[in-house]
Amino acid sequence: MTPSLMDSLPLNVTPQILLSHLTEQPLSEEDSTLNLIFVAASVTLMSGVMMMDGVIDPEEMVHLHQLMGVCADTDTACHRLLPRLILGIKRHQIYLNPRLFLVLAEALDLPQRLLLLGLGYRMAAADxxxxxxxxxxxxxxxxxxxxxxxxxxxxxxxxxxxxLLETEALWEVNHYLDPSNFQLHESLLRLIARTIHSNLPAIAIPTAINA
Incomplete structure (x- = not known):
């Protein structure tokens, strides 16, 4: 029997180690950028969404191709590894392994996690x-x-x-996903945030927050 990815990974696996296994490339800490970690988590989540109903809709594939396009425009190193990354995620079915998915996703902060989940919902509701x-x-x-x-x-x-009703929670999501809150060097995240944030209604700061 072929050993699973879990069998070949240490218990204290890091994003760098996991990405190296998925891409079958010896990646350094410098190679394992936030962009690459975010894209790996996004592809994993999107793959899970596509597999849940057993049908890969053309509308869902559009969102994966859009992510690949953003990579090509903003991060050539990440884009170069993307085909290997997609193949590795599919081969090892990381989307069905919560522990390995969390190795990637827990490296993200709250706005990045919301952005990740927003991509998942956009794909799921594509039809x-x-x-x-x-x-x-x-x-x-x-x-x-x-x-x-x-x-x-x-x-x-x-x-x-x-x-959507104007609530404090809506303001918080609006705030977290505002592209201007992402660092200038996070151009990939800023572009993705722009696509999701632009669909949220703009609301005034609630009194409770503004006080």
Missing amino acids: GHLNERENLYLRAIAQRLCIDPQHVAILEANSLKFT
Whole structure:
């Protein structure tokens, strides 16, 4: 029997070690950039969404291709590794292994995690509705990432283009996903944030926060 990826990884696996195994390339800490970690987590999440209903819709593939396009425009090193990364994630089915997925996702801060989940919901609702299994998968991911359920509900409703009430939680999601809050060197994240943030309604700062 062929050993699984889990069998060949140490218990204290780091993003660098996991990415090296997935791409089959000897990556250094400098190679394991935030962009590469985020893209790996995104491809893993997107792959999980596509596999949940057993059907890979053309609309879902569009979002994966868009991510690849953003990589090509903003990070050539990340884009160069992307084909190997996608192949490794598919071969080892990282999207079905919470421990390995969290090795990547836990390296992200809260805004980056919200951005990741937002990509997942955009893909899941690409055909105008959310499949129940896809939604349960995304909610389970959000729970593991300790994302506020109110924030999850906003991303879910927004992906379906539902009208959102002006609440403190909506303001918080708006704030976290504002592209200007990402560092200038995080051009890949800023571009992705722009696509999700632009679909959120702009609201004034709630009194409780503004006080």
